[in-house]
Amino acid sequence: MDPLEDVLALLDTRSHLSSSLVAGGRWALNFEAPAGVKFNAVRRGACSLEVEGEREAIALAAGDCYLLTQPRRFTLRSDPGAFAVDAEHVFSRAEGGVARAGDGSDEVLLVGGRFSFGDRARSLLLEGLPAVVHVPAGTAGADTLQWALAQIDQELRRGEMASALVAEHLAVVMLVHVLRVHLAREPHAVSGWLAGLTDPAVAAALTSMHRRPEHRWTVAELAETGAVSRSTLAARFKDMVGCGPLDYLTRWRVELASRHLREDTGTIATIAHAVGYGSESALSTAFKRVTGSSPRDYRAAFRQPRGG
Secondary structure: OOHHHHHHHHOOOEEEEOOEEEEEOOOEEEEOOOOOEEEEEEEEOEEEEEEOOOOOOEEEEOOOEEEEOOOOOEEEEOOOOOOOEEHHHHHHOOEOOEEEEEOOOOOEEEEEEEEEOOOOHHHHOHHHOOOEEEEOOOOOOHHHHHHHHHHHHHHHHHOOOOHHHHHHHHHHHHHHHHHHHHHHHOHHHOOOHHHHOOOHHHHHHHHHHHHOOOOOOOHHHHHHHOOOOHHHHHHHHHHHHOOOHHHHHHHHHHHHHHHHHHHOOOOHHHHHHHOOOOOHHHHHHHHHHHHOOOHHHHHHHHOOOOOO
16 A cells, blocks of 8 residues: 555545535625535636635635635635625525525535544644645646546436445545645645655655555665665655654554554554564553553543443
8 A cells, every 4th residue: 555545544534425505696605614624626606715714715716626624614705795604504404415505596516525534633644734725627637636526426416326425435536636636736735744755765665664564674775665875765754754764664553553452352462563563562662652652541542432
Protein backbone atom coordinates (compact mmCIF):
# COMPACT_ATOMS: atom_id res chain seq x y z
CA MET A 1 0.00 0.00 0.00
CA ASP A 2 1.15 3.57 -0.63
CA PRO A 3 1.06 5.99 2.32
CA LEU A 4 -2.15 7.80 1.31
CA GLU A 5 -4.01 4.53 0.74
CA ASP A 6 -2.60 3.17 3.98
CA VAL A 7 -3.75 6.13 6.08
CA LEU A 8 -7.22 6.34 4.52
CA ALA A 9 -7.71 2.63 5.20
CA LEU A 10 -6.40 2.93 8.76
CA LEU A 11 -8.78 5.81 9.43
CA ASP A 12 -11.77 3.76 8.27
CA THR A 13 -12.74 6.53 5.84
CA ARG A 14 -16.46 6.64 5.09
CA SER A 15 -18.69 9.02 3.16
CA HIS A 16 -22.17 10.19 4.13
CA LEU A 17 -24.15 11.81 1.33
CA SER A 18 -26.78 14.41 2.14
CA SER A 19 -29.73 15.79 0.19
CA SER A 20 -28.90 17.75 -2.94
CA LEU A 21 -29.54 21.49 -2.87
CA VAL A 22 -31.46 23.25 -5.62
CA ALA A 23 -31.65 27.05 -5.43
CA GLY A 24 -32.66 30.04 -7.49
CA GLY A 25 -33.05 33.79 -7.20
CA ARG A 26 -31.51 35.38 -4.09
CA TRP A 27 -30.73 32.92 -1.33
CA ALA A 28 -28.23 32.15 1.45
CA LEU A 29 -27.89 29.30 3.93
CA ASN A 30 -25.99 29.22 7.22
CA PHE A 31 -24.48 25.83 8.15
CA GLU A 32 -23.29 24.76 11.57
CA ALA A 33 -19.74 23.43 11.94
CA PRO A 34 -19.83 19.92 10.44
CA ALA A 35 -18.56 16.75 12.02
CA GLY A 36 -15.76 15.25 9.95
CA VAL A 37 -14.83 16.71 6.56
CA LYS A 38 -17.60 18.48 4.63
CA PHE A 39 -17.66 18.45 0.84
CA ASN A 40 -19.85 20.12 -1.76
CA ALA A 41 -19.74 20.19 -5.53
CA VAL A 42 -21.51 22.64 -7.82
CA ARG A 43 -23.18 20.71 -10.62
CA ARG A 44 -24.98 23.73 -12.10
CA GLY A 45 -24.92 27.51 -11.66
CA ALA A 46 -22.74 29.53 -9.29
CA CYS A 47 -22.65 30.75 -5.69
CA SER A 48 -20.13 31.82 -3.05
CA LEU A 49 -18.71 30.10 0.01
CA GLU A 50 -17.90 31.97 3.23
CA VAL A 51 -16.06 30.04 5.95
CA GLU A 52 -15.68 31.14 9.55
CA GLY A 53 -12.13 32.40 10.13
CA GLU A 54 -11.33 32.89 6.43
CA ARG A 55 -10.97 36.49 5.28
CA GLU A 56 -12.36 36.16 1.76
CA ALA A 57 -15.34 34.43 0.21
CA ILE A 58 -14.65 31.77 -2.42
CA ALA A 59 -16.51 32.05 -5.73
CA LEU A 60 -17.87 28.66 -6.77
CA ALA A 61 -18.84 27.88 -10.38
CA ALA A 62 -20.25 24.84 -12.13
CA GLY A 63 -17.77 21.98 -11.84
CA ASP A 64 -16.07 23.32 -8.71
CA CYS A 65 -15.85 21.35 -5.50
CA TYR A 66 -14.39 21.96 -2.06
CA LEU A 67 -13.49 20.22 1.17
CA LEU A 68 -13.95 21.89 4.54
CA THR A 69 -11.39 20.06 6.66
CA GLN A 70 -12.01 21.76 9.99
CA PRO A 71 -15.19 22.09 12.08
CA ARG A 72 -16.10 25.65 11.11
CA ARG A 73 -19.44 27.26 10.40
CA PHE A 74 -19.95 28.29 6.78
CA THR A 75 -22.42 30.03 4.50
CA LEU A 76 -23.41 29.40 0.90
CA ARG A 77 -25.09 32.34 -0.83
CA SER A 78 -26.17 33.64 -4.22
CA ASP A 79 -24.80 37.15 -3.63
CA PRO A 80 -23.33 39.22 -0.77
CA GLY A 81 -26.63 40.95 0.05
CA ALA A 82 -28.79 37.84 0.34
CA PHE A 83 -30.27 37.23 3.78
CA ALA A 84 -29.10 33.91 5.27
CA VAL A 85 -31.46 31.40 6.85
CA ASP A 86 -30.75 28.26 8.86
CA ALA A 87 -29.70 25.43 6.52
CA GLU A 88 -30.93 22.76 8.93
CA HIS A 89 -34.46 24.09 8.61
CA VAL A 90 -34.27 23.98 4.79
CA PHE A 91 -32.79 20.47 4.66
CA SER A 92 -35.31 19.14 7.18
CA ARG A 93 -38.01 19.85 4.60
CA ALA A 94 -36.18 18.13 1.73
CA GLU A 95 -38.35 15.92 -0.48
CA GLY A 96 -37.07 13.13 -2.67
CA GLY A 97 -33.51 13.80 -1.53
CA VAL A 98 -33.63 17.44 -2.71
CA ALA A 99 -33.67 20.57 -0.53
CA ARG A 100 -34.79 23.87 -2.05
CA ALA A 101 -33.74 27.45 -1.32
CA GLY A 102 -34.56 30.83 -2.81
CA ASP A 103 -37.45 31.23 -5.23
CA GLY A 104 -37.81 27.52 -5.96
CA SER A 105 -36.23 27.61 -9.42
CA ASP A 106 -33.27 25.38 -10.25
CA GLU A 107 -30.56 27.79 -11.36
CA VAL A 108 -28.07 26.25 -8.93
CA LEU A 109 -27.55 22.58 -8.07
CA LEU A 110 -25.13 21.32 -5.42
CA VAL A 111 -24.45 17.80 -4.22
CA GLY A 112 -22.58 17.16 -1.01
CA GLY A 113 -22.05 15.31 2.19
CA ARG A 114 -19.25 14.60 4.60
CA PHE A 115 -16.46 12.15 5.30
CA SER A 116 -16.05 10.56 8.70
CA PHE A 117 -12.90 8.92 9.99
CA GLY A 118 -11.78 6.66 12.80
CA ASP A 119 -9.71 7.70 15.81
CA ARG A 120 -6.67 9.99 15.45
CA ALA A 121 -7.72 11.34 12.03
CA ARG A 122 -6.88 14.91 12.82
CA SER A 123 -3.22 14.28 13.62
CA LEU A 124 -2.74 11.80 10.77
CA LEU A 125 -4.55 13.48 7.90
CA LEU A 126 -6.47 16.65 8.63
CA GLU A 127 -3.76 18.70 10.35
CA GLY A 128 -1.71 18.54 7.15
CA LEU A 129 -4.43 20.24 5.10
CA PRO A 130 -5.61 23.86 4.92
CA ALA A 131 -9.05 24.66 6.35
CA VAL A 132 -10.57 24.84 2.85
CA VAL A 133 -9.44 22.87 -0.19
CA HIS A 134 -11.04 24.42 -3.30
CA VAL A 135 -10.70 22.62 -6.63
CA PRO A 136 -11.97 24.78 -9.54
CA ALA A 137 -13.42 23.00 -12.57
CA GLY A 138 -10.51 24.01 -14.81
CA THR A 139 -7.84 22.55 -12.55
CA ALA A 140 -5.67 19.81 -14.04
CA GLY A 141 -7.11 16.49 -12.92
CA ALA A 142 -10.55 17.94 -12.20
CA ASP A 143 -12.02 15.94 -15.09
CA THR A 144 -11.75 12.77 -12.98
CA LEU A 145 -13.66 14.53 -10.20
CA GLN A 146 -16.36 15.47 -12.69
CA TRP A 147 -16.65 11.83 -13.72
CA ALA A 148 -17.04 10.72 -10.09
CA LEU A 149 -19.60 13.44 -9.41
CA ALA A 150 -21.60 12.54 -12.51
CA GLN A 151 -21.67 8.90 -11.42
CA ILE A 152 -22.77 9.88 -7.89
CA ASP A 153 -25.55 12.04 -9.36
CA GLN A 154 -26.63 9.22 -11.65
CA GLU A 155 -26.70 6.63 -8.86
CA LEU A 156 -28.78 8.88 -6.62
CA ARG A 157 -31.25 9.78 -9.37
CA ARG A 158 -31.77 6.23 -10.65
CA GLY A 159 -32.21 4.70 -7.20
CA GLU A 160 -31.25 1.21 -8.36
CA MET A 161 -30.21 -1.61 -6.02
CA ALA A 162 -27.47 -0.55 -3.58
CA SER A 163 -27.29 2.86 -5.25
CA ALA A 164 -26.59 4.66 -1.95
CA LEU A 165 -23.69 2.30 -1.20
CA VAL A 166 -22.20 2.78 -4.69
CA ALA A 167 -22.56 6.56 -4.41
CA GLU A 168 -20.83 6.59 -1.03
CA HIS A 169 -17.89 4.56 -2.37
CA LEU A 170 -17.65 6.94 -5.34
CA ALA A 171 -17.49 9.83 -2.88
CA VAL A 172 -14.40 8.26 -1.27
CA VAL A 173 -12.90 7.97 -4.77
CA MET A 174 -13.62 11.67 -5.15
CA LEU A 175 -11.84 12.42 -1.86
CA VAL A 176 -8.70 10.64 -3.07
CA HIS A 177 -8.72 12.62 -6.31
CA VAL A 178 -9.25 15.93 -4.50
CA LEU A 179 -6.20 15.17 -2.34
CA ARG A 180 -4.17 14.20 -5.41
CA VAL A 181 -5.12 17.38 -7.24
CA HIS A 182 -4.39 19.53 -4.21
CA LEU A 183 -0.98 17.93 -3.60
CA ALA A 184 0.00 18.39 -7.25
CA ARG A 185 -1.28 21.96 -7.42
CA GLU A 186 -0.16 23.32 -4.05
CA PRO A 187 2.59 21.13 -2.58
CA HIS A 188 3.62 23.90 -0.19
CA ALA A 189 0.10 24.29 1.21
CA VAL A 190 0.28 20.99 3.08
CA SER A 191 2.41 19.78 5.95
CA GLY A 192 3.41 16.55 7.66
CA TRP A 193 3.60 13.25 5.80
CA LEU A 194 1.29 14.61 3.08
CA ALA A 195 3.96 17.17 2.22
CA GLY A 196 6.49 14.35 2.08
CA LEU A 197 4.53 12.70 -0.73
CA THR A 198 5.45 15.62 -3.00
CA ASP A 199 9.22 14.95 -2.69
CA PRO A 200 10.44 11.87 -4.64
CA ALA A 201 13.09 10.81 -2.12
CA VAL A 202 10.91 11.37 0.92
CA ALA A 203 7.94 9.69 -0.79
CA ALA A 204 10.11 6.64 -1.57
CA ALA A 205 11.13 6.37 2.09
CA LEU A 206 7.53 6.76 3.27
CA THR A 207 6.32 4.13 0.82
CA SER A 208 9.01 1.69 1.94
CA MET A 209 8.13 2.13 5.61
CA HIS A 210 4.42 1.68 4.89
CA ARG A 211 5.00 -1.43 2.82
CA ARG A 212 7.20 -3.09 5.45
CA PRO A 213 6.65 -1.39 8.83
CA GLU A 214 7.96 -4.46 10.65
CA HIS A 215 11.38 -4.23 8.94
CA ARG A 216 14.29 -2.86 10.98
CA TRP A 217 14.86 0.12 8.73
CA THR A 218 17.97 2.28 8.93
CA VAL A 219 18.25 5.78 7.49
CA ALA A 220 20.88 4.46 5.07
CA GLU A 221 18.48 1.82 3.70
CA LEU A 222 15.68 4.35 3.35
CA ALA A 223 18.02 6.77 1.56
CA GLU A 224 18.83 4.05 -0.97
CA THR A 225 15.15 3.69 -1.87
CA GLY A 226 15.14 7.33 -2.99
CA ALA A 227 18.65 7.30 -4.52
CA VAL A 228 19.95 10.04 -2.21
CA SER A 229 22.53 10.20 0.54
CA ARG A 230 21.74 9.54 4.17
CA SER A 231 22.25 13.17 5.14
CA THR A 232 20.14 14.43 2.24
CA LEU A 233 17.19 12.20 3.15
CA ALA A 234 17.44 13.06 6.84
CA ALA A 235 17.41 16.80 6.10
CA ARG A 236 14.64 16.70 3.50
CA PHE A 237 12.49 14.34 5.57
CA LYS A 238 12.77 16.54 8.67
CA ASP A 239 12.09 19.70 6.66
CA MET A 240 8.97 18.34 4.95
CA VAL A 241 7.46 15.88 7.43
CA GLY A 242 8.55 17.61 10.64
CA CYS A 243 10.44 14.67 12.16
CA GLY A 244 13.20 12.26 11.23
CA PRO A 245 12.54 9.06 9.22
CA LEU A 246 12.92 6.71 12.18
CA ASP A 247 10.76 8.93 14.39
CA TYR A 248 8.09 8.74 11.71
CA LEU A 249 8.46 4.96 11.58
CA THR A 250 7.92 4.79 15.35
CA ARG A 251 4.76 6.87 15.10
CA TRP A 252 3.40 4.80 12.22
CA ARG A 253 4.05 1.55 14.07
CA VAL A 254 2.19 2.98 17.07
CA GLU A 255 -0.77 3.84 14.80
CA LEU A 256 -0.82 0.26 13.51
CA ALA A 257 -0.56 -1.08 17.05
CA SER A 258 -3.45 1.18 18.08
CA ARG A 259 -5.64 -0.37 15.41
CA HIS A 260 -4.74 -3.87 16.58
CA LEU A 261 -5.54 -2.92 20.17
CA ARG A 262 -8.94 -1.58 19.12
CA GLU A 263 -9.92 -4.34 16.73
CA ASP A 264 -8.48 -7.67 17.83
CA THR A 265 -7.84 -9.69 20.95
CA GLY A 266 -4.24 -10.69 20.29
CA THR A 267 -1.71 -10.38 23.08
CA ILE A 268 0.35 -7.21 23.27
CA ALA A 269 3.49 -9.27 22.65
CA THR A 270 1.96 -10.61 19.41
CA ILE A 271 0.96 -7.10 18.35
CA ALA A 272 4.47 -5.86 19.15
CA HIS A 273 6.04 -8.42 16.80
CA ALA A 274 3.47 -7.69 14.08
CA VAL A 275 4.40 -4.00 13.95
CA GLY A 276 8.16 -4.39 14.22
CA TYR A 277 9.06 -4.54 17.92
CA GLY A 278 11.01 -7.39 19.45
CA SER A 279 9.16 -7.40 22.74
CA GLU A 280 6.10 -6.15 24.57
CA SER A 281 8.24 -3.78 26.63
CA ALA A 282 9.76 -2.20 23.50
CA LEU A 283 6.29 -1.50 22.09
CA SER A 284 5.07 -0.22 25.46
CA THR A 285 7.95 2.27 25.66
CA ALA A 286 7.30 3.62 22.16
CA PHE A 287 3.52 3.60 22.59
CA LYS A 288 3.63 5.60 25.80
CA ARG A 289 6.08 8.10 24.33
CA VAL A 290 3.79 8.78 21.36
CA THR A 291 0.33 8.57 22.95
CA GLY A 292 0.98 9.20 26.64
CA SER A 293 -0.72 5.89 27.47
CA SER A 294 0.44 2.30 27.76
CA PRO A 295 -0.96 -0.27 25.29
CA ARG A 296 -2.87 -1.99 28.11
CA ASP A 297 -4.45 1.25 29.32
CA TYR A 298 -5.28 2.26 25.74
CA ARG A 299 -7.04 -1.03 25.06
CA ALA A 300 -8.91 -0.91 28.38
CA ALA A 301 -10.08 2.69 27.84
CA PHE A 302 -11.21 2.00 24.29
CA ARG A 303 -13.23 -1.04 25.30
CA GLN A 304 -14.98 0.60 28.24
CA PRO A 305 -18.76 0.86 27.71
CA ARG A 306 -19.74 4.34 26.52
CA GLY A 307 -22.85 6.29 27.19
CA GLY A 308 -25.24 6.41 30.12
